[in-house]
Amino acid sequence: MTAAPAQRLVEFTAESLRARLPEALNLYVSAMGYPAGTAQQRAPMWLAHMVRIGWRCVGAVDSQGALVGICYGYQGANGQWWHEQVRRGLSAVASPPVVDEWMRDYYELTELHVSPQSQGQGIGAELLRALLSGVDNERVLLSTPEGPTRAWRLYRRLGFEDVLRHYQFAGDPRPFAVLGRTLPLAPTQP
Numbered sequence: 502m503t504a505a506p507a508q509r510l511v512e513f514t515a516e517s518l519r520a521r522l523p524e525a526l527n528l529y530v531s532a533m534g535y536p537a538g539t540a541q542q543r544a545p546m547w548l549a550h551m552v553r554i555g556w557r558c559v560g561a562v563d564s565q566g567a568l569v570g571i572c573y574g575y576q577g578a579n580g581q582w583w584h585e586q587v588r589r590g591l592s593a594v595a596s597p598p599v600v601d602e603w604m605r606d607y608y609e610l611t612e613l614h615v616s617p618q619s620q621g622q623g624i625g626a627e628l629l630r631a632l633l634s635g636v637d638n639e640r641v642l643l644s645t646p647e648g649p650t651r652a653w654r655l656y657r658r659l660g661f662e663d664v665l666r667h668y669q670f671a672g673d674p675r676p677f678a679v680l681g682r683t684l685p686l687a688p689t690q691p
């Protein structure tokens with residue numbers, strides 16, 4: 502007899518994620534190693550993201566039903582804070598056709614987190630694949646603090662390339678990278 506998997510993926514609607522928002526935000530805070538108070542600060546932003554075009558969210562729950570991973574994103578568009586920040590940064594280093602190629606039709610991977618005790622089992626990769634399998638934009642873009650980190654290794658394995666490096670978003674002193682790739686992901690990639 503085959504053992505039941507330790508976790509399964511679930512697709513959240515905005516309504517079902519709202520019902521589990523404190524749990525999801527606590528997971529985010531523990532994965533990122535942020536102070537506990539950060540969870541509440543982020544709630545309004547996560548709620549606002551849920552109504553954006555193309556918003557999709559996939560979670561991983563363990564055999565007890567607890568959330569151990571979460572991943573969401575939406576379609577990038579003019580006027581969104583992140584979009585305008587990336588456009589500003591990319592426009593400073595790339596020609597208008599290159600900026601347009603990356604930014605005309607992309608999906609923003611906004612959050613991807615796996616609880617520390619569940620990392621290293623392939624959940625992050627599975628979440629990302631499941632989320633992006635339902636996306637029909639030309640490209641996917643994301644930002645991540647400059648590495649090397651486990652997240653970097655995952656993105657590189659999945660074929661993400663540099664779009665912008667050592668970039669400072671307004672209001673955050675840390676250097677970030679913006680990474681991207683065309684969609685869909687090849688099914689055979691690890």
Ligand SMILES: CC(C)(COP(=O)(O)OP(=O)(O)OC[C@H]1O[C@@H](n2cnc3c(N)ncnc32)[C@H](O)[C@@H]1OP(=O)(O)O)[C@@H](O)C(=O)NCCC(=O)NCCS
Nearest residue numbers: 532533613614615620621622623624625626645651652654
């Ligand atoms: C980045 C993150 C989401 C990746 O999730 P994850 O579930 O740990 O990712 P995976 O398990 O798919 O891959 C992680 C490692 O486990 C390994 N792995 C995957 N399945 C495995 C298995 N069955 N057995 C052994 N190792 C395995 C992978 O090869 C990978 O190794 P590496 O990190 O040395 O390259 C997670 O580490 C995380 O939440 N980090 C903190 C938050 C964060 O940085 N989020 C991204 C912000 S942009």
